[in-house]
Amino acid sequence: MSRLITLSQYCIDIINFINEWMGKIISWLTLAMVLLTFTIVVLRYFFDWGLVSMQEAVTYMHVIVFMLGAAYTLKHNGHVRVDIFYQSCHIRTRAWIDFFGTLLLLLPVTEFIIASSWDYVKNSWEIHESSMNSGGLEGVYLLKSTIIIMAGLLRLQAIAMLLENLLIALNLKSVQERI
Secondary structure (H helix, E strand, O other): OHHHHHHHHHHHHHHHHHHHHHHHHHHHHHHHHHHHHHHHHHHHHHHOOOOHHHHHHHHHHHHHHHHHHHHHHHHOOOOOOOOOOHHHOOHHHHHHHHHHHHHHHHHHHHHHHHHHHHHHHHHHHHOOOOOOOOOOOOOHHHHHHHHHHHHHHHHHHHHHHHHHHHHHHOOOOOHHHOO
């Protein structure tokens, strides 16, 4: 049993590290997005000049921030939660709620996202889809790939949450150890 707990904690730590690292990288992209938006505004209103590719770059960055930052947000409980009863529950009860919510809601949703978007992304890759706008960016297929990456990262985080909440619910991990 001790080996199983150690292995579970090792998996939790690796998945949390991946999503934490992704979140920190993405946070820098938000700064780049703000700076590029500022540059676009200055060029447009002071110099009457602009590029479609610059405007699309902001959209691409925005998509990347939201899609690849979703698992990081979930890891830090930054998602929307209706917790009328949840907050007043004991920590082990909350762990069971989180465990079953992840098992019955989050994992099936990630499976649905992957299954329903697979052909959409695959078709985009097959034609190397690019922007429909003149002067726009190429690589729309790369952008669409973030749908599957997002679902994969969410699925990984769901596995970490399942393991961690199960350890807490079964009283095999103390609450202080919870990340």
